[in-house]
Amino acid sequence: GILRTGASRFPMLRVLLSRSNWADRASVDLLQAGLALKVSEYFLLRVILSALCAILGYLITGGDSLGIVVGIIAGAVGFMVPGAYIGWLKGRRIQTINTQLVETLQLISNALRSGFAFTQAVELAARQVQSPMQDELNQYMQDNALGARSEDALLALAERTGSYDV
Secondary structure: OOOOOOOOOOHHHHHHHOOOHHHHHHHHHHHHHOOOOOHHHHHHHHHHHHHHHHHHHHHHOOOOHHHHHHHHHHHHHHHHHHHHHHHHHHHHHHHHHHHHHHHHHHHHHHHHHOOOOHHHHHHHHHHHOOOOHHHHHHHHHHHHHOOOOHHHHHHHHHHHHOOOOO
């Protein structure tokens, strides 16, 4: 959300990645994919998977000079697989949110016509829709309850969802 959701378990990696554009993009991608991973954890996962794939590729080919080339290629593939998986999760989540958006807007609109305040209408809609839209509306209400302006909380919701329609 708008407020930081916790410190990294790997402060050294956090410091190294804090000045990186890649870390900023990865943070947004993780939010849009609906994962609770920190950027440092995600990076460490990618590095470990890359190393495991490189070692496995090297060992499978028998450890000769071809094994080094295969190991390097397998390591690169291992580094890219989590990114592809995040992209797939992100696309699936955005598609689900877009599908739920019509129902959510109808619920909010009906509640507003009934005389509810906007935050009450969002709360009512959050109780009636399924995840992931429910999670996003609950995060909006939490941001709002912790003192964020409604406009900022809505902009954060739009950024988290990654949906053009939101």
